[in-house]
Amino acid sequence: MLRSLIYDRLILRLTTQWYAAVFQRLAPGATVLDVGVGTAGALLAHERRIRECGLRVTGIDVDRDYIHRARARVRAAGLEDQVELALESVYDHAGGPYDAVYFSGSFMLLPDPERALRHCAGLLSDTGRIYFTQTFQIRRSPLLERLKPWLRRLTTIDFGQVTYAADFRAHLAHVGLTIEDWTTLDEHRSRAACLVVARPARSDAGGQEPRHQHQRRVRNPG
Numbered sequence: 001m002l003r004s005l006i007y008d009r010l011i012l013r014l015t016t017q018w019y020a021a022v023f024q025r026l027a028p029g030a031t032v033l034d035v036g037v038g039t040a041g042a043l044l045a046h047e048r049r050i051r052e053c054g055l056r057v058t059g060i061d062v063d064r065d066y067i068h069r070a071r072a073r074v075r076a077a078g079l080e081d082q083v084e085l086a087l088e089s090v091y092d093h094a095g096g097p098y099d100a101v102y103f104s105g106s107f108m109l110l111p112d113p114e115r116a117l118r119h120c121a122g123l124l125s126d127t128g129r130i131y132f133t134q135t136f137q138i139r140r141s142p143l144l145e146r147l148k149p150w151l152r153r154l155t156t157i158d159f160g161q162v163t164y165a166a167d168f169r170a171h172l173a174h175v176g177l178t179i180e181d182w183t184t185l186d187e188h189r190s191r192a193a194c195l196v197v198a199r200p201a202r203s204d205a206g207g208q209e210p211r212h213q214h215q216r217r218v219r220n221p222g
């Protein structure tokens with residue numbers, strides 16, 4: 001319970017904006033797999049949009065406390081018919097097909113990210129996309145690499161590994177995902193919060209350059 005409260009206090013302001021950036025791209029009625037839904041606070045900050053657009057969301061997480069709080073939130077919002085939650089790891093999830101598989105701050109936590117990508121690519125509908133919102137470190141920072149595991153001890157929140165864009169691109173390329181869009185949502189010193197959209201590479205679309213764009217800068221949540 002305490003862990004969920006700490007999590008909500010420290011994370012939600014930032015990730016609520018990330019969900020907004022993704023949800024505005026989804027078509028009405030889209031089916032969404034939210035990988036690492038957490039306490040569902042960021043998801044349900046968009047309760048109105050979920051309802052109005054008829055989104056169908058499946059949220060999964062490996063953290064029992066977070067899922068417990070997420071379930072209470074979904075019940076309080078009366079969204080049980082549109083938002084389903086499960087205590088399970090992405091590697092074990094067998095639902096779909098999904099129009100969107102969404103990793104919000106969860107991809108850099110996974111022990112085997114490429115296996116997760118391969119698995120999730122197999123859960124997509126024909127026109128489905130994988131969405132990522134997360135922070136990228138712009139310049140190498142050995143200090144931050146060492147600091148992140150300590151942050152977990154301090155806050156109980158797993159912030160995963162420091163992610164560099166080149167490593168991230170390499171993971172996607174290894175599993176045959178093409179980056180369709182890379183939008184910088186915010187920049188702060190040597191870090192950038194980005195939205196990345198990827199799709200399984202198709203033979204007729206090879207070699208296409210992704211769109212890069214900078215979105216209007218949102219207030220720095222730091």
Ligand SMILES: C[S@@+](CC[C@H](N)C(=O)[O-])C[C@H]1O[C@@H](n2cnc3c(N)ncnc32)[C@H](O)[C@@H]1O
Binds near residue numbers: 035103104110
């Ligand atoms: C930083 S939180 C992000 C939560 C939420 N998506 C948000 O943006 O507010 C990352 C979440 O990923 C979850 N997670 C870690 N490994 C996972 C796995 N293998 N399968 C599903 N979720 C996982 C963690 O428990 C945590 O709740």
